[in-house]
Amino acid sequence: MPSAPKTLRTERLHLHVWDDTDAPELRALLDANDAHLRPWIPFMRHEPRDLAGTREVIASCRASFDAGEHYRYAVRERENGALVGETMLIGRGPAGSMEAGYWLDAGAVGKGYATEATAALVPVAFDVLGLEWVELHCDVRNDASIAVARRLGAVRVRVDRIEEDGRAVDLGIWRIDR
Numbered sequence: 058m059p060s061a062p063k064t065l066r067t068e069r070l071h072l073h074v075w076d077d078t079d080a081p082e083l084r085a086l087l088d089a090n091d092a093h094l095r096p097w098i099p100f101m102r103h104e105p106r107d108l109a110g111t112r113e114v115i116a117s118c119r120a121s122f123d124a125g126e127h128y129r130y131a132v133r134e135r136e137n138g139a140l141v142g143e144t145m146l147i148g149r150g151p152a153g154s155m156e157a158g159y160w161l162d163a164g165a166v167g168k169g170y171a172t173e174a175t176a177a178l179v180p181v182a183f184d185v186l187g188l189e190w191v192e193l194h195c196d197v198r199n200d201a202s203i204a205v206a207r208r209l210g211a212v213r214v215r216v217d218r219i220e221e222d223g224r225a226v227d228l229g230i231w232r233i234d235r
């Protein structure tokens with residue numbers, strides 16, 4: 058079965074599969090960005106964790122990467138190695154598709170990094186993994202995320218009303234076709 062590469066390079070960024078050695082930096086970044094990420098990122102429901110819990114998440118990211126289920130990448134600036142966020146392909150949709158996701162350190166927004174990092178996953182999805190389409194799920198109120206989806210060339214195909222923590226959320230389903 059084809060697998061995504063463990064590292065990728067773009068003009069300004071280095072993407073790599075999460076490693077145990079990243080745990081302290083990831084912990085610090087999530088703690089510093091709690092308010093920025095919590096409204097939009099479902100996994101923030103399980104944060105904050107301690108360092109040991111963060112190591113467990115990283116171990117599970119690596120295991121699912123190796124199993125070809127989810128491909129989650131740390132995103133670093135090439136210039137200085139600073140950890141600035143994450144981009145990913147998550148395998149929870151129908152066969153032939155994966156869901157792209159992304160988040161950035163609040164201090165790293167407005168530079169095009171989310172678009173640049175996630176754009177690197179599109180050829181991986183189609184040319185390496187042989188997928189038919191990539192989905193992006195953006196809360197209809199999340200303008201910054203919607204702008205990334207648009208810049209990636211995604212088209213909104215529908216809006217799903219889901220329930221999150223007991224409240225209704227309208228989730229725009231965006232799609233990039235092969």
Ligand SMILES: CC(C)(COP(=O)(O)OP(=O)(O)OC[C@H]1O[C@@H](n2cnc3c(N)ncnc32)[C@H](O)[C@@H]1OP(=O)(O)O)[C@@H](O)C(=O)NCCC(=O)NCCS
Nearest residue numbers: 094097159160161166167168169170171172194195201202
């Ligand atoms: C969603 C999120 C990653 C978007 O971040 P972002 O920085 O706005 O998006 P990009 O990194 O693609 O940057 C685009 C911006 O950088 C600007 N930019 C500056 N220099 C640039 C460059 N060299 N190349 C490209 N764009 C550049 C663009 O003009 C654009 O600015 P604008 O928003 O004023 O139009 C960020 O808001 C975030 O982390 N939000 C919380 C988590 C979240 O919502 N994740 C998505 C869940 S679905």
